[in-house]
Amino acid sequence: MITESRLEKLFTDGHFVVTAEIGPPKNSNGEVVRKHARNLKNYIDGANLTDNQTAVVRLSSIAAGYHVLSEGLDPIIQMTCRDRNRIGLQSDLLGAYSLGIRNVLALTGDHQSFGNHPTSKNVYDLDSIQLIRTIKKMRDEKQFLSGEAIKEHEPRFFIGAVENPFGDPFEFRVLRLEKKIEAGAQFIQTQCIFDMERFERFMEMVRERGLHERAYILAGITPLKSAKAAKYMKNVAGMIMPDHIIERMEKAEDQKEEGVKIAVEMIEHLKAVKGVAGVHIMAIAWEDIVPVIVERAGLLPRPEV
Amino acid sequence: MIVAERKPIEEIIKMVEKHENILVLGCGGCVTVCLAGGEKEAEQLATTLRLYFQKENKQFKTITTTITRQCDPEYVKSVAEEVAKADAVLSTACGVGVQFMAENYPGKWVYPALNTKFAGANLELGVWGERCGLCGECILHLTGGVCPVIRCSKSLLNGPCGGSQNGKCEVSSEIDCAWQLIYDRLKSLNSLDLILKIQPPKDWSKARDGGPRKVIKEEVRL
Ligand code: SF4
Ligand code: SF4
Numbered sequence: 427m428i429t430e431s432r433l434e435k436l437f438t439d440g441h442f443v444v445t446a447e448i449g450p451p452k453n454s455n456g457e458v459v460r461k462h463a464r465n466l467k468n469y470i471d472g473a474n475l476t477d478n479q480t481a482v483v484r485l486s487s488i489a490a491g492y493h494v495l496s497e498g499l500d501p502i503i504q505m506t507c508r509d510r511n512r513i514g515l516q517s518d519l520l521g522a523y524s525l526g527i528r529n530v531l532a533l534t535g536d537h538q539s540f541g542n543h544p545t546s547k548n549v550y551d552l553d554s555i556q557l558i559r560t561i562k563k564m565r566d567e568k569q570f571l572s573g574e575a576i577k578e579h580e581p582r583f584f585i586g587a588v589e590n591p592f593g594d595p596f597e598f599r600v601l602r603l604e605k606k607i608e609a610g611a612q613f614i615q616t617q618c619i620f621d622m623e624r625f626e627r628f629m630e631m632v633r634e635r636g637l638h639e640r641a642y643i644l645a646g647i648t649p650l651k652s653a654k655a656a657k658y659m660k661n662v663a664g665m666i667m668p669d670h671i672i673e674r675m676e677k678a679e680d681q682k683e684e685g686v687k688i689a690v691e692m693i694e695h696l697k698a699v700k701g702v703a704g705v706h707i708m709a710i711a712w713e714d715i716v717p718v719i720v721e722r723a724g725l726l727p728r729p730e731v
Numbered sequence: 732m733i734v735a736e737r738k739p740i741e742e743i744i745k746m747v748e749k750h751e752n753i754l755v756l757g758c759g760g761c762v763t764v765c766l767a768g769g770e771k772e773a774e775q776l777a778t779t780l781r782l783y784f785q786k787e788n789k790q791f792k793t794i795t796t797t798i799t800r801q802c803d804p805e806y807v808k809s810v811a812e813e814v815a816k817a818d819a820v821l822s823t824a825c826g827v828g829v830q831f832m833a834e835n836y837p838g839k840w841v842y843p844a845l846n847t848k849f850a851g852a853n854l855e856l857g858v859w860g861e862r863c864g865l866c867g868e869c870i871l872h873l874t875g876g877v878c879p880v881i882r883c884s885k886s887l888l889n890g891p892c893g894g895s896q897n898g899k900c901e902v903s904s905e906i907d908c909a910w911q912l913i914y915d916r917l918k919s920l921n922s923l924d925l926i927l928k929i930q931p932p933k934d935w936s937k938a939r940d941g942g943p944r945k946v947i948k949e950e951v952r953l
Contacts (some may be wrong), residue, residue, distance in 0.1 A: 534885055534887065534892045534893070535885075536901070537884050537885060537894070537901060537902045539902050539903075550886045551933075551935065552932050553885070553886075553888055553889050554889075554892075555890075555929055556888070556889065556929075556930075556931065560932075571932065589893070590893035592896075593892075593895050593896055594891070594897060594898065594908070594911060595895075595910075595911055595915075598890065598891065601926075601927060602889075602890045602891070605890065605927065605929060608929060609929055617893060663894035663895075663896055664892075664896050
């Protein structure tokens with residue numbers, strides 16, 4: 427244990443960890459987040475608060491993390507490099523830690539051309555690997571990125587990163603994961619998995635390099651709401667949606683139920699994949715379904731710390 | 732070279748309509764090569780404007796001339812007479828030329844006829860692509876000669892983002908993923924170890940973020 431993170435404790439104790447995503451609202455209503463947190467509290471071990479997901483302005487991930495925390499659920503705040511430079515990033519890290527947030531997930535962030543402010547100026551002062559290193563440096567070396575000492579109260583985050591086994595160049599993905607772990611990432615959440623074959627190949631390469639022993643890998647799960655959603659995802663950058671899943675969704679009488687079934691089957695499969703330390707459920711704008719999936723996948727009760 | 736393209740004519744008309752006598756000043760440098768503001772384009776622009784104002788029954792005269800470079804004091808000074816005769820100058824140079832003319836002719840409006848785009852290369856007939864962001868500290872030796880600062884949509888220095896797929900950038904299937912290009916190049920150069928090293932954050936103070944820059948070559952100064 428390097429940090430006081432409850433999440434880190436669960437991993438080190440060897441639990442199969444379950445996290446899920448909460449999308450903050452496009453307004454200033456913290457109650458939306460609190461409500462999700464209350465609903466999810468006994469079903470997951472940590473909640474990701476997305477940071478202006480797909481470059482759409484939303485309630486800040488740090489503020490949302492604070493709401494989650496006050497409902498007694500462990501927040502994982504996402505922090506993208508798109509919107510802030512190294513000064514803003516470090517300042518926000520201090521702020522988040524001061525509020526009691528102990529887990530942070532560093533990511534590059536979707537390009538702003540996808541969001542609701544496509545004419546904005548992006549930042550990308552640091553990339554995700556440099557951000558991971560910065561968070562580690564603040565914690566382990568008690569220094570800001572510039573080298574200036576943090577004399578006291580350095581933020582001691584449990585550091586996460588993402589990896590997309592479905593991006594290209596494929597052979598580089600595992601090396602990139604290694605780079606992130608090298609930089610200081612302690613847990614990894616993957617892009618949502620639909621192509622299980624490719625994910626298994628990815629995990630094979632992960633195990634070959636021993637990366638599963640150096641970081642906790644949470645496999646990404648997204649329950650599909652409809653065949654339409656599945657088809658849409660086929661065109662999302664960095665995502666592979668196999669045709670057999672689309673077909674299965676199309677044929678289903680109750681598409682939502684089919685989506686849940688697929689998710690549950692996948693989780694059950696993933697539990698047996700060596701090196702997978704848990705699952706991360708991204709039920710985009712469908713947070714209410716998470717308890718159902720967790721229960722049906724046999725992941726209850728959640729461990730106490 | 733600097734690549735530019737002409738502004739929409741309506742925009743140019745709005746700039747110059749309050750004047751009656753305009754010097755349309757072409758540039759023989761980059762904008763000639765990228766077919767945006769050389770002698771031919773300056774002439775064409777002047778004609779278009781004259782025809783437009785003629786139709787509007789408005790007094791409007793132009794003189795057109797083109798100098799070798801609008802970013803060079805020697806050439807800029809050579810048009811003093813023409814500038815003096817005109818109410819305003821419409822420059823078909825890049826932003827540098829426009830500013831340099833304005834700097835040299837205080838009290839005279841110098842309007843930009845072009846949108847200055849980027850530092851790029853001529854990829855094929857009629858197509859130019861951005862290649863350099865003039866960042867002040869080149870790292871092409873680390874990336875196999877492909878610039879991630881400007882050719883990766885997110886200026887990443889440590890490899891591709893999660894959106895890279897089939898060689899294309901997440902931003903558009905029209906854009907090559909710079910990191911796929913870098914990966915392929917380094918692989919063919921047997922130098923993949925270069926991208927396994929963690930690159931530290933870039934020193935942007937060498938770029939525009941350090942404020943306007945100057946290059947001084949002492950040995951040729953007077
Ligand atoms: S690294 Fe900088 S100087 Fe070199 S090509 Fe890229 S932007 Fe230009
Ligand atoms: S897809 Fe490639 S070029 Fe586009 S932002 Fe990601 S790494 Fe950069």
